[in-house]
Amino acid sequence: MPRTELTPKSGSDIDHRKAILSLRWLLVILASYLTLFSYVGTELFPFVFGFALAFSASNFALMLIPRTQFLTRRARALISVLDFFFVSATLYLLRVPEDYLYVTFAAIFILALIWRDLRLVLFSLFVVSLLFGVFSYFRLFGFQFDTDIERFLTLALFFVVAIFYVFLSERLTEDATISRTMTEENRIAEVMVEMTRALSSSLNTDDVLYSIVSRLHQVLEAEECSIVRVDSKTGSAKVVVKLPNLEQGDVALDIDLYPELNQAYISRQFVFLPDAKPTAVMVVPMIVAESVLGLIYVRSPKLGSILPHANIRFFEVMASTAANALRNAQLFEEVEHRARTDFLTGLPNHRFFQTTLTMELARAERHHHPLSLLMIDLDFLKQVNDRFGHPSGDLVIRTLAGTIRTSCREIDFAARYGGEEFTVILPETPLAG
Structure with missing residues (x-):
């Protein structure tokens, strides 16, 4: 189904994504330059050249990750694994200790400039300087390291740098995630205020139902958003309004074929299925005086990123507000119907x-x-x-x-x-x- 475009994303996600990608490009350029310069004219140059291309290609691949998915756990884990592999390989290919120092200090300063935390910068420089100091001390007194030992120390040194990098990357993405969550919560709260105003201004059932669905469809960029009514006496269900393809009327629905709807109706609780296929699903019961007036059904790929546990309350309050508005509209229409209907025959009076x-x-x-x-x-x-x-x-x-x-x-x-x-x-x- 076609998706509804929403207002542009908050700049926070874009800035952090750009910062991480820019950092990786600096590392790619630095690592490629040092490795290619070290192996130019040797028989291993084609291999090193291929390594540099692979390192660059990994960054191009990361640029293709959708903005909404870039800061997820899977994406962050992928970035960490790629960085560990490529930077480790870079340090392994560079055999001159001074080059390790240049690469390490460059990586630390690049990360420090993005993070801007002086204490972390000083601590990291101290740790790295101490390691190199110990390494240089033994070499100064003529201690000859076995090649394998040098490589082991190289990997150990990189491990410290990698931990530092992953730590900063995690802090960076966590900050972006918190910022994005706060932004989404604010937007949802604004929609709730708008919805409350719209619902309080209408006593028409169809208008109330459409107002609920249209605003949820917009804020969640939903592939499908609908309201299902269930007859408490017969158990029969029907879709009364649906977007993006507007459907109003009694569209029969077998609720037993939709376990999430059945679960929400029976338990009268919020149901969230982040791993549902093809996209995440949310069902919120509309409850008034222990009676379920309807079920709000939303299917959207965006649910997984904006529905931490804290946000569930937003939708429950929204559903309660919508349920009260719907109940008021029904009562008004019932009173209006009685006022113009003959009670004995059911004909207009x-x-x-x-x-x-x-x-x-x-x-x-x-x-x-x-x-x-x-x-x-x-x-x-x-x-x-x-x-x-x-x-x-x-x-x-x-x-x-x-x-x-x-x-x-x-x-x-x-x-x-x-x-x-x-x-x-x-x-x-x-x-x-």
Whole structure:
């Protein structure tokens, strides 16, 4: 399904992503320069050249990771593994101790400039200087290291640098994640405020349902957002509104085929399935006075990144607000329906008939279309009441009302005019019939 574009992402995610990629490009350039310079003119140069290309290609591949997925645990683990492998290989290929010093100090200063934490800079420089000092001390007094020992010390040295790098990378991405979470929470809170205002201004059920779905569909960039109503007596379910392809009406749904809907309805609790296929799913019950009025169903790839446990409460409050608005709209429509409906027959009452007749007369005059009015009077109703009782008289009235209702066309308007009188408005109908 097509996705709805949202306002641009917060600059925090973009800046941290750019910082990490820029850092890696500096490391790629530095490592490639040192290794290629060290092996130029040797038979291993093609191998080292291929290594440099692979290092560069890894960064190009990381640039293709979607912005919303770049700071996830999997992406961070992938970056750490790639960095450990490539920088370790770089230090392994460089056999001159001074080069280790240059690479190490360059990496530390690049990271330190991004992190801007003086204590971490000084501590890291102290650790690295101490290691190199010990290494140089033994070499100064003529201690000859075996080649394997030198390589082991090289890898040990890099391990310290790698830990430092991963630590800073984790802190950097955690900061971005916290910033992004706060941004998302603020946006969701703003949507809740907007939704509350919109819901409080409408007493139309369809408008309330559409307002809920449209705002959730927008803020969550949902592939699908819908509201499902479940009949507590029969257990039958229906989709009453759905986006992005707007569907309003009674679309039957077998709730047993959707375990997440069934679970939310039975447990009356929030259901979140981050690993659902093809994308994450969220179901929030709309509860008023222990009664489930409906289920909000959202399917969006964005749910996994904005639904830490703290955010669940936002959606529960939102669903409660929406449920109260929906209940108020239903009560208003019920009162309005009773005010214009005859309680005995279920037909429109005299007041509603007068309003409808005025509108139909105006439309017929405006378009010069024919309009007829049928008046029906039930004879001898008093005799029925006197002989058989008023319940029997009521039965006669209801029976006649049912007959009139089933005999009318869809465009006709039948109403109870008075005690034993009925009327039918017949649009597009001349006197001859």
